[in-house]
Amino acid sequence: MTSYKNQKKLLAAVDCIIFGFYEQTLKVLLIQRGFKPEEGKWSLMGGFIQPTEGPDQAANRVLSSLTGLHGVYLEQLHTFGDPNRDPYERTLSTAYFALIDIQQYEKQITEAYHAEWFALNELPELIFDHEDMITMALEKLRYKAALHPILFELLPTKFTIPQLHGLYESLYNTSLDKRNFNRKVLSTNLLVKQNDKEKTSSKKGAYYYKLNKKSYKNNFQAFLTMIPVPVSFKTM
Amino acid sequence: MTSYKNQKKLLAAVDCIIFGFYEQTLKVLLIQRGFKPEEGKWSLMGGFIQPTEGPDQAANRVLSSLTGLHGVYLEQLHTFGDPNRDPYERTLSTAYFALIDIQQYEKQITEAYHAEWFALNELPELIFDHEDMITMALEKLRYKAALHPILFELLPTKFTIPQLHGLYESLYNTSLDKRNFNRKVLSTNLLVKQNDKEKTSSKKGAYYYKLNKKSYKNNFQAFLTMIPVPVSFKTM
DNA sequence: GCAAAAGTGTTCTCAATACACCCATGC
DNA sequence: GCATGGGTGTATTGAGAACACTTTTGC
Structure with missing residues (x-):
């Protein structure tokens, strides 16, 4: 163990696995990235942790900025930090999963983000390790819900x-x-x-x-x- | 969501809640900090995530540097990131809990670190949010072991x-x-x-x-x- | 009147619980 | 021979699983 000095800092983000249920099927909400890198590809909704907020707050902010919802079920899942998980810059990402009532979110917001619901067996190709995140979220949801x-x-x-x-x-x-x-x-x-x-x-x-x-x-x-x-x- | 530029980076650490069982009692291994800040106080064993390693590797490194053990049970618990959790510098910490066979760890190493085993109802005062970490680890252990x-x-x-x-x-x-x-x-x-x-x-x-x-x-x-x-x- | 989904009861089996006595040995 | 902890069997209860028929109503 060493002192704080000379320690490298890194970017810290959150990503949200947002589950919804309609048409008798469990789905996840994905967005089409509107910015580089990987512009145009599908990903989970995420964002960087800001200096004044903790990861929980960051995840809540990200979730409500996409859905307009507040106070929904949101739970920390796991922190992903492989040095190469984001090929552009070293980033730690803490994944959260959310369960929302699909009838209550604000469709205009999700549309503005180019967000879409995907059934779990029909996922598009995702950036980085986002597929792993979804897999783990699904496992945990199955475990908990049982x-x-x-x-x-x-x-x-x-x-x-x-x-x-x-x-x-x-x-x-x-x-x-x-x-x-x-x-x-x-x-x-x-x-x-x-x-x-x-x-x-x-x-x-x-x-x-x-x-x-x-x-x-x-x-x-x-x-x-x-x-x-x-x-x-x-x-x- | 925004691009990577202009995002603040922060320190990322891991902390290990190390459980052991002897004298018919469940215990945790704590160290007396040999460096500032909070020198001399008790804390979990931890360390910063290095540029070439992921959090799992960092936790394994920290664990084996304290106990000499490899390949023991180690599981990610939760990431703690309240902006004020570490009053000296903004640090994200991913907590891991480990279950070790107390007869196998190398006593000389732990002694070099001023480490000691504490029964869970006799914990000393701990730095930062380390008590919360132990509480959460214990809850999870109880849950899983059931x-x-x-x-x-x-x-x-x-x-x-x-x-x-x-x-x-x-x-x-x-x-x-x-x-x-x-x-x-x-x-x-x-x-x-x-x-x-x-x-x-x-x-x-x-x-x-x-x-x-x-x-x-x-x-x-x-x-x-x-x-x-x-x-x-x-x-x- | 029929198709389509909603709603309801009983039997069986197995696992969880409660509970008390004998065994082996060091002293 | 007795104190100490180790080891074993049975009876009861309750919960989970399997299973089929009736009800309602829009067409």
Whole structure:
């Protein structure tokens, strides 16, 4: 160990893996870079950490500048710092992943950034190590969502159980028994049944539910075991 | 988003939370700083990320320079970057936690660094945000160890089931039924019984076991549920 | 009246828990 | 011979998994 003097400084950035769910599919929001280097290529939304902010703040700033959203679910994932990860200049990047309700973000902003949603099996070519970041984010999301009731963050305030069911099936690329699934989610006491129904995706219509926010906050740590346990868990 | 020009660079460091287990207690290895600022105070072992290395390499370098160990369990925990976390100069620090077999590290090295083992409830005052780092590392260790067979990394090659039992009890600060515990660990098929016994801690002696390395590698992702589930899980 | 999705109950199996006694040995 | 820690078996309970039919309604 040595003193602070003579230590090389480096650029520090954040990158956001922004997940959204629509058309029964989990997607990520990518932008087409409007600046060099790699202009025109696809990448995660990112930005440099400014002198007055910490990484969390930087990630929040970046996220809300792209989506217009504040207070959404945002969690630090991992710091990537291979000396050659950015061929133009040594840059450390701390990746964050965000879960947003796709119905609430401001479309005009994302359009101004040339942002688009991509299904996870249809990703375009990405700059640097951004594909690794997405892979790791997806693994962590799978891991967490199997244990904690986190996926509600991807749904609108009012949602139906079949929607939630589809979300789990999409994330784990599996099929889950409807009856067992319903019983399990309802047994958490996290859901409050509404009186109205969502009628676009079926004739019968599915009841809307809302999150019981208080119970959600208290039970977030609670285990769920929504998913039959050994579903492709990678190391966290 | 902006180009690379005019972006402020900052110092980037790593800090290692090094866990060890002896005297039936989980401990962390701390050093007494031999340089300014904060000379003489206790801190985690750390170092700056060099131009030719990534954070993982830096953490490995720092860890082995203190312990003499290579190839031990080391995992990135979190990046701390509050603008004021280091009052002397803006520094980003990526924290790593390591699990070592306390019998294998080289004592002369740690002594040269004025390093000492501290039980987690007897920590001295630490510089900067190092206490937060330890708290977070402990939470993550608890979380992971409840789900994955990770604690073997803290034990010597040959260990007894009562030792393992004590380790779990120490980490979770709880008591676990001996019979159920034995049944569970043995049912994982991770352990290979040896013919000799450890005789210092009892008259009867306890059989030594070794890890089945192959099975360990294959089953590391496997869930364990060694711990009654809702044991103080904080968000990961 | 039929297609399409929503909603609901029961049985079985297995794993988690609780719990108490015998064993081996050093002193 | 007794104190100390090591080692083992059983009965009960609850949760997860498998599984099929009825309901509603737009067309």
